[in-house]
Amino acid sequence: MQTKKTHLHLISAKASRKYRRTIACLSDTAKKDLERRKQSGAADPAQELSCLKTIKFKLEVPEGSKLPSFDRISQIYNALETIEKGSLSYLLFALILSGFRIFPNSSAAKTFASSSCYKNDQFASQIKEIFGEMVKNFIPSELESILKKGRRKNNKDWTEENIKRVLNSEFGRKNSEGSSALFDSFLSKFSQELFRKFDSWNEVNKKYLEAAELLDSMLASYGPFDSVCKMIGDSDSRNSLPDKSTIAFTNNAEITVDIESSVMPYMAIAALLREYRQSKSKAAPVAYVQSHLTTTNGNGLSWFFKFGLDLIRKAPVSSKQSTSDGSKSLQELFSVPDDKLDGLKFIKEACEALPEASLLCGEKGELLGYQDFRTSFAGHIDSWVANYVNRLFELIELVNQLPESIKLPSILTQKNHNLVASLGLQEAEVSHSLELFEGLVKNVRQT
Numbered sequence: 001m002q003t004k005k006t007h008l009h010l011i012s013a014k015a016s017r018k019y020r021r022t023i024a025c026l027s028d029t030a031k032k033d034l035e036r037r038k039q040s041g042a043a044d045p046a047q048e049l050s051c052l053k054t055i056k057f058k059l060e061v062p063e064g065s066k067l068p069s070f071d072r073i074s075q076i077y078n079a080l081e082t083i084e085k086g087s088l089s090y091l092l093f094a095l096i097l098s099g100f101r102i103f104p105n106s107s108a109a110k111t112f113a114s115s116s117c118y119k120n121d122q123f124a125s126q127i128k129e130i131f132g133e134m135v136k137n138f139i140p141s142e143l144e145s146i147l148k149k150g151r152r153k154n155n156k157d158w159t160e161e162n163i164k165r166v167l168n169s170e171f172g173r174k175n176s177e178g179s180s181a182l183f184d185s186f187l188s189k190f191s192q193e194l195f196r197k198f199d200s201w202n203e204v205n206k207k208y209l210e211a212a213e214l215l216d217s218m219l220a221s222y223g224p225f226d227s228v229c230k231m232i233g234d235s236d237s238r239n240s241l242p243d244k245s246t247i248a249f250t251n252n253a254e255i256t257v258d259i260e261s262s263v264m265p266y267m268a269i270a271a272l273l274r275e276y277r278q279s280k281s282k283a284a285p286v287a288y289v290q291s292h293l294t295t296t297n298g299n300g301l302s303w304f305f306k307f308g309l310d311l312i313r314k315a316p317v318s319s320k321q322s323t324s325d326g327s328k329s330l331q332e333l334f335s336v337p338d339d340k341l342d343g344l345k346f347i348k349e350a351c352e353a354l355p356e357a358s359l360l361c362g363e364k365g366e367l368l369g370y371q372d373f374r375t376s377f378a379g380h381i382d383s384w385v386a387n388y389v390n391r392l393f394e395l396i397e398l399v400n401q402l403p404e405s406i407k408l409p410s411i412l413t414q415k416n417h418n419l420v421a422s423l424g425l426q427e428a429e430v431s432h433s434l435e436l437f438e439g440l441v442k443n444v445r446q447t
Helices: 013-024 028-039 070-081 088-097 106-115 120-131 140-148 160-170 181-197 201-206 208-219 228-239 264-279 285-293 296-314 338-353 370-400 427-446
Strands: 100-102 247-249
Touching: 070 370, 088 100, 088 264, 088 296, 088 338, 088 370, 100 285, 100 296, 106 228, 106 247, 120 140, 120 181, 140 160, 140 201, 140 208, 140 228, 160 181, 181 208, 201 208, 208 228, 247 296, 264 285, 264 370, 285 370, 296 338, 296 370, 370 427
Parallel strands: none
Antiparallel strands: 100 247
């Protein structure tokens, strides 16, 4: 049996409204109302009709079907949309406050992890003071790169003269103008020792710690330098982050734990803005905070919300805790000192509080994880960061425009027209409140 299809062509809004009124008249309630209007002599009984035809469809579930628990749905919603413990927002802010930093890729995380091992500024100052020359790349972090650097030409160029020439080039000493004769003498001796103890640049690359130890022993005769070999060794251990990790621990951050979830976003932003001021970055404050919180396009969140989340949940916190499979602890994986373990416990609790993402599926039926929501999540956080940081700097600007001294205007306390008294207030109380506010303004300006 074929069903005939009828198409309505309503050429105007007036015709459409008339059609809807006609449909409304089909309901039982409308029929009674319409009859009453006709009996009362209404010109157009359907014009003011307040009833509409309602069609109800039964919600039928196939027999044997199992609907998801509302509690589960509510739990996932809270994980994605709130800032309470057990949410992605709470987890991200806990990461920052526990001493970790997040990066767009694993390479950037490794570079950051090793950077805290070097005392480049102190080392460069010592070189300048002892040798009388600021040697551009003669600092521990660059020395590690130079000693590990692979070179195509090895044995053919392995002479004292060529070694010194390569090192001069690597250190940025391309001409003799302004160079130190004392440092030039040191470099000649170091080149001689490299030539004597190693057969090629390849061997130096493979035994870079021995080469660094040789450098330490030679520098010791000029002054009390920090060990380059130890700094490189520390860098190697901190560089051994979990595979493809986009997070790294910093010893310079202040660990902030056991605080209300509602305060955590502001504390995390404050920590990043502190680092922004210290870094002297040319980026705008908003861009800096966003890139160090959600990372570019949320790339760093992909690893953290999947592999990082799983790793932190399973691994023990301290190196003193043993595991049956012999896997490393979080302390060992991220090179966290003993006095910073509270941060590891905090982030582990945040990871364990997040419910398993085992409810939502993609278009092809595949199970979705939290990493699949990273783009929308990052956009949500970035939007909030932009609004908050911009407003924060606006308020700082307004505070800076306030006068140094904030006093109660005398016109408000005149005997005949004492506005303060008329409000039921004491002049001394108001003056004290203004003094407190003045102190707050001063504190804001200083920080």
